[in-house]
Amino acid sequence: MQSLNFFELMKRIEQAVLELNQDGIVAIPTETVYGLAGNAFSEKAVRKIFTLKKRPFNNPLIVHIKSVNDLTNVAQEIPDLAYNLATTFWPGPLTLILKKKNSVAQAVTAGLETVAVRMPNHPLALDLLERLDFPLAAPSANPFGSISPTTAAHVFSYFGANLKNILDGGECERGVESTIIGFDDNNHPTLYRYGSISLEEIERVTGQIKIYNNEGVKPNAPGMLSKHYAPVTESILTEDVPGMMRIFPGKRIGLLLFKEKVTDDILVHQEILSETGDFEEAAKNLYSAMHRLDEKGPDVIIFQQLPMKGLGLTINDKLRRAAKK
Ligand code: TXA
Ligand code: MG
Numbered sequence: 001m002q003s004l005n006f007f008e009l010m011k012r013i014e015q016a017v018l019e020l021n022q023d024g025i026v027a028i029p030t031e032t033v034y035g036l037a038g039n040a041f042s043e044k045a046v047r048k049i050f051t052l053k054k055r056p057f058n059n060p061l062i063v064h065i066k067s068v069n070d071l072t073n074v075a076q077e078i079p080d081l082a083y084n085l086a087t088t089f090w091p092g093p094l095t096l097i098l099k100k101k102n103s104v105a106q107a108v109t110a111g112l113e114t115v116a117v118r119m120p121n122h123p124l125a126l127d128l129l130e131r132l133d134f135p136l137a138a139p140s141a142n143p144f145g146s147i148s149p150t151t152a153a154h155v156f157s158y159f160g161a162n163l164k165n166i167l168d169g170g171e172c173e174r175g176v177e178s179t180i181i182g183f184d185d186n187n188h189p190t191l192y193r194y195g196s197i198s199l200e201e202i203e204r205v206t207g208q209i210k211i212y213n214n215e216g217v218k219p220n221a222p223g224m225l226s227k228h229y230a231p232v233t234e235s236i237l238t239e240d241v242p243g244m245m246r247i248f249p250g251k252r253i254g255l256l257l258f259k260e261k262v263t264d265d266i267l268v269h270q271e272i273l274s275e276t277g278d279f280e281e282a283a284k285n286l287y288s289a290m291h292r293l294d295e296k297g298p299d300v301i302i303f304q305q306l307p308m309k310g311l312g313l314t315i316n317d318k319l320r321r322a323a324k325k
Contacts, residue, residue: 009124009167009168012167013124013127013131013167016128016165017128017131017132020037020038020039020045020128020136021039021132023042023045023048024045024048024164024165025037025038025045025048025052025163026038026128026163026164026165026167027141027152027163027166028122028124028128028136028138028169029124029125029152029167029169029170029172030120030121030122030125030172031092031093031120031122031172031173031174031196032093032172032175032176032177032178032196033140033141033150033172033175033176033177033287034140034148034151034152034154034155034166034172035062035120035136035138035140036049036052036053036138036139036140036141037049037064037136038136038137038138039132039134039136040061040063040104040105040108040134040135040136041103041104041105042105043105043107045105045137046061046105046107046137047107049061049138049139050107052159052163053139053141053142053143054143055139056144057110058110059110059144060108060112060115061108061109061116061138061139062095062116062117062118062137062138062139062178063104063115063116063118063137064117064118064125064135064136064137065118065119065135066119066126066130067119068083068086068087068090068119070119071086071098071117072101073103073135074100074101074103074115074117074135075096075098075099075100075101075115075117076098076099076100076101077098078099079183079187080187081183081187081189081205082098082183084205084206085181085202085205085206088205089197090118090119090121091119091121091126092118092119092121092197093118093120093174093177093178093179093196094118094181094195094202095118095179095180095181095193096116096117096180096181096182097114097115097116097180097181097192098114098115098117099115100112100113100115105137108137114182116180117135118178122172122173123169124167125169140177141155141158142154142155142158143158145230146158146232147229147230147231147287147291147294147322148229148287149287150172150284150287150288151170151171151172151288152166152167152168152169152170154287154288154291171284171288172284173284174196174280174284175196175283175284175285175286175288176196176283176311176314176315177195177196178193178195178196178197179191179193179194179197179202180192180195181202181206181209182212184210188210189202189206189209190211190212191210191211191212192212194313194314194317194318195314196283196311196314198279198311198313199211200309200310229287229318229322230321230322230324231290231291231293231294231301231322232294233254233297233299233300233301234299234300234301235300235303235322235323236301236302236303236323237303237305237316237319237320237322237323238302238303238305239304239305241255241257241262241263241304242262242263244302245263245265245302248299248300251298251299251300252267252268252300253267253299253300253302254268254269254270254271254293254296254298254300254301254302255267255270255271255301255302255304256270256271256273256289256293256301256302256303256304257271257272257273257304258273258282258306259273259274259275259276259277259282260272260275262304268296268297268298269296271285271292271293273285273289273306273315279306279311279312279315280311282306282311282315283311283314286315286318290322303319303322303323305319306319
C-alpha cells in the first residue's frame with residue numbers, strides 16, 4: 001500500500017468521519033495494533049464490527065476515548081487507582097475495565113456490567129476521535145483468532161474490498177495489544193491481559209497485583225481466549241529450538257527467534273525479533289514476523305521462548321496462545 005500525501009490523508013479522515021457518523025466501520029491505526037472502529041454508542045455499528053470480524057458476540061470490545069475527562073461518558077464509580085493509572089499511562093497502551101454507563105451499546109460489552117476503555121496514543125486515531133461526538137469501539141482488525149495486524153497492508157490482506165476505508169498510519173509503534181487491568185469489589189487491581197506495558201511498569205504504580213487466570217474460563221467471563229493470535233501453520237513454543245527441530249526431520253521448518261540464529265541449517269525461513277535482544281523492538285516486530293513466516297508456507301513454525309521478564313512475559317504469552325492447539 002502506498003503512503004498518502006497530506007491532502008489525500010485529510011480527505012480519508014473526513015470520509016472516515018462521514019462513514020462513522022452513519023454507523024459505518026473504518027480501520028484505524030493505534031500505537032499497538034490496527035483496530036476495526038465503529039460508534040460505541042450505536043448497536044448497529046458495533047454489530048457490523050462483530051460480523052465483519054466473525055467474532056463471537058460474547059467476546060466484548062474495547063472503547064477508545066480521546067481524553068481522561070471522557071472516561072465519565074462511558075464509565076462510572078471509577079476507582080482512584082484507575083485515575084492514577086490513566087493519568088500515568090494515557091494516551092497509551094493501557095486498557096481499564098470499569099463499571100459501564102448505559103450510553104455504551106450492549107453489544108460492545110457483550111451484556112457485561114463492565115466496559116473496557118483506553119485512550120490510544122496515535123495522532124491519526126486521536127485526530128479522528130476529536131472530530132466525533134462519540135467514542136469508538138474497536139477490536140483488533142483481524143478475523144477472529146488470526147494474527148493481529150500491525151500495518152495497513154495486513155488489514156487490507158484480511159478484509160480487502162469488504163472494508164471501504166483503511167486509515168494508513170504506518171507501522172504500529174508498539175506492535176502488541178494494550179495491557180488490560182480490572183478491579184475487584186475492593187478496588188484491588190487484576191491483570192487481565194499481558195500487553196505492551198510490562199507488569200513491572202504497572203506494579204510501579206499499583207504495587208503487586210493479581211494475575212487473572214483465564215484457562216478453561218468461558219470467553220464471556222472477563223478475559224481472553226486461550227488460543228489466539230495464531231498463524232495458519234502449526235506452531236510450537238520451546239526453549240530448546242535445536243532439540244525441537246530434531247523432532248521434525250525432513251519437514252520444512254520456519255523459525256521465530258529472539259536475537260540470534262541457532263542453526264545454519266537450511267530452513268524455509270527464519271525471523272529474528274531483535275538482534276540486540278531489546279524487548280520493545282521484539283514486540284514491535286512480533287506479528288509482522290509471524291505474518292511473514294506464515295506466508296512462506298512451512299510445514300511447522302518453531303517459536304523460541306523469550307526470557308521471562310519485562311515484555312518477555314507479554315511476548316511469551318502471545319506465543320503460547322498462538323501455539324495452542
Ligand atoms: O491494543 C488494543 O487493545 C487493541 C487496539 C485496537 O486498541 N484492541 C484490542 O481489542 O486488542 P481486542 O478486541 O482484540 O481485545 C479486547 C480484549 C478481549 O480479550 C476482551 O475479552 C477484553 O478485551 N475485554 C473487553 N471488554 C471486557 C470486559 N468488560 N471485561 C473483561 N475483558 C474485556
Ligand atoms: Mg484481538
